[in-house]
Amino acid sequence: MDDIVRSRPEPDLSASQMMIFDVLPEAYLVTNERYEVLTANSRYLDVIGTSLPQIVGRSVYDINQHVPYEQRETRRAWLDSVLPSLRLGETRSSPILRYDLPLAEDAAAGQVPERYWQARVSRVSSGNGLPGTDLLVFCLTDVTESVDASERNKRERAKLRSQARLRQVLIDEANAELRSQQARLQEVLTFARVGAWEWDLANGEMSCTEQCYRNMGIPLGEPLNAHRLFTELIDPEDRARVHAAVERSISSHDYFEVEYRVTWPDGSVRWLLARGAPHGPAHGAPTSLVGFILDITERKQAELHHQAVAQEEKLARERSESEARAMDHFITAVSHELRSPLHAIVSWTMLMQRTSDPSYVARAVQVIERNTRQLSLMVDDLLDSGAIATGKLSITPRPVDLGALAGLVAEDIRFNAEARHIRLIAEALSPCLVMADEGRIKQVIWNLLTNAMKFADGGTIEVSVTADSTHAELMVRDTGIGIPPDALERIFDRFQQAQNGQAARVAGLGLGLWLVKNLVALHGGTVSAHSEGLGQGATFRVRLPRFR
The missing domain is CATH 3.30.565.10 (Histidine kinase-like ATPase, C-terminal domain)
Structure with a gap:
């Protein structure tokens, strides 16, 4: 039976699929049903710091094993819990796993820093109709910076909030992060969610897949060209930035990645991520651009939400510091301003006790009366100030x-x-x-x-x-x-x-x-x-x- 399974031909990817697959921003790895590596895109090889020949044909259980035993076992346990029961068309995600896999720059520096990852795996059909030839598509995301940033934010918030409120904030943020990860998972699970396109630089015409039309919010089959893209579809505020990114890509013969907004027929504004690269002869000007487009609205909204929360917390800190400075000023002002009339009252009271000269007594009474009135006005102002600050001052119009x-x-x-x-x-x-x-x-x-x-x-x-x-x-x-x-x-x-x-x-x-x-x-x-x-x-x- 094993010989029969091994003799089945592995599914192949077309050249266009491979091109799209290779420029995806996420790290992807593809295996057969025996979990043997068939291919990986450039992003995966860069992230792991390996080459394709080093991993092709090897079991996904056996690659990238240069980490502590406990981390390998955690990874293996997740694979064991997911792969045997994964059904066709189903996708599952891992929790955030610590896996201290050294990158190339880490190895050169002789360091192995902490690293955190999140993996997703989908079972998809190879399309050749043969049994036993389904593909397992793994997507690997390095979330170390997100984890580090999250930890830094936690420490900062701990300085400003009580422990009870902090716990609630952490719970809310964990839920928000979970929702964001789920949304991103739905965006780039399989090739079917990717809208592929090709732009003919000679005449400006664009050919797109059905998903590309959906992402742009236009009916399938409508004419699409560069002129319409930059005059109708892309949000006016984003057009110059997108055009500049494309021009840099053409002139530098390098890939581009840009985010922009489009408005769908129902009036909703969507955020799209476009990534592409010039295509043409090895030596000479590119003849076309090829790439993909993804709807990243949910991720962008979460990002903008986090920015708004961060700005809100910054303003809260500034208000807190301002109130602290105001309190210091208040204490200084009160102690200084009250001291002068009190000192005058005490001094002239002592003089009255030591002299019987009517002229001195009369002057002392005037000084004491004037400074007492000044103290009374200051106290009234302080009381009114407190009532206004607490919202307790009322008026009778x-x-x-x-x-x-x-x-x-x-x-x-x-x-x-x-x-x-x-x-x-x-x-x-x-x-x-x-x-x-x-x-x-x-x-x-x-x-x-x-x-x-x-x-x-x-x-x-x-x-x-x-x-x-x-x-x-x-x-x-x-x-x-x-x-x-x-x-x-x-x-x-x-x-x-x-x-x-x-x-x-x-x-x-x-x-x-x-x-x-x-x-x-x-x-x-x-x-x-x-x-x-x-x-x-x-x-x-x-x-x-x-x-x-």
Whole structure:
């Protein structure tokens, strides 16, 4: 019986099939039903670091055995579990196996690094109709870099997430990787899934297999040429890149590989992988390009998903670092700003205890009162800041005359302005009703005016209220030191203050404008700042919806 089996002719592959087989990007090995190697493509020989004569005729169990015993046994166990029961048309995949097979560059360096692989095997018909002549097609993928990258990502995520969340992420990623591997398996299992094509460089005409038409999303038999390919089928954003890859291939007499998008008649966008090589006389210009095309949509979507996840994690790290810096700044600002008024209160309290001079006592009372008020304002700002940050700050809106309210706040602050030789102008205050929390809008106006006073000693502050058909606008303009252009974008950030000239001596936590921005946002309005630069003053505008 063995003699009869051995006498059966082995199936042959046609020249065109061999050409397509040899340029496949995956590593393929073909055996007969006795598991004896018939052929392998160039990618397989490059990956394994061997030549075809060294493996042809040998059992798949006997090749590539230069690894530790445990790894060989794991490989053998998988082959034993799959090959005897593999049915015609069926495909099975291995788990990721460690198999430290040294590549050529590893052997030259005297190193044997860890390597990981995934294999797929399909049983296909040879097509000659003879019993016992089916083929076993093995596809071998080196997943070492993926395993290494996965391990690095795991370690990075472990720094940012709790152990419970990390476990869930690892489970999700394992499932996603499994789905991706299954999708890729379905794309390149057999030659039937490969869309082969030939491009005549003389007239631009292209001849394609049925699978090629399916991958491109066009009806079978429709005319296909280079002009249609680059003007209709390939996505406009990808055409120049694909054309450049083809031109390089022709001029260098080397293969090309390029990914691009096409839109199917149903409107879905598909990612395709095209790989080809010039064909023609050994010496001279190529006469054609031959190659294959694969639908890699699922793999590309997974790749883009992983990129999005990586970008999301990067942004999360940046947000975490930013919050940590903000917390450090907060602690520094609070400790510094609270220390000054507390020191003044303690010092003048001790002076009051040591003297009975009424003039010193009266001055001490004024200093203590002023610094106590400053402490109270800082504590209020901190409490409001915490309430806004946690989403617990609420407002009670009712109709409020913005012009009248701005006038009241301006009168309250006028005495302090005049004491600092600041001219306060509050004449253009048009009556205008807005739906707002009066106390919070008053706080907005107060913060804008006191902020202007900090930077406008000896200058002018102008406050006005105007209205159009939909909005009321509060404007506070000063002739102070101005705002540098690079600071305008962050002037409303928490704990931000100007750090030049007089502003460096201004007390505060840097919360005033941040509170203004958030309080205005709670009312459905906007706030903006404008300055021509240092020494040019600054203008703040608050826009609120009018009450109807």
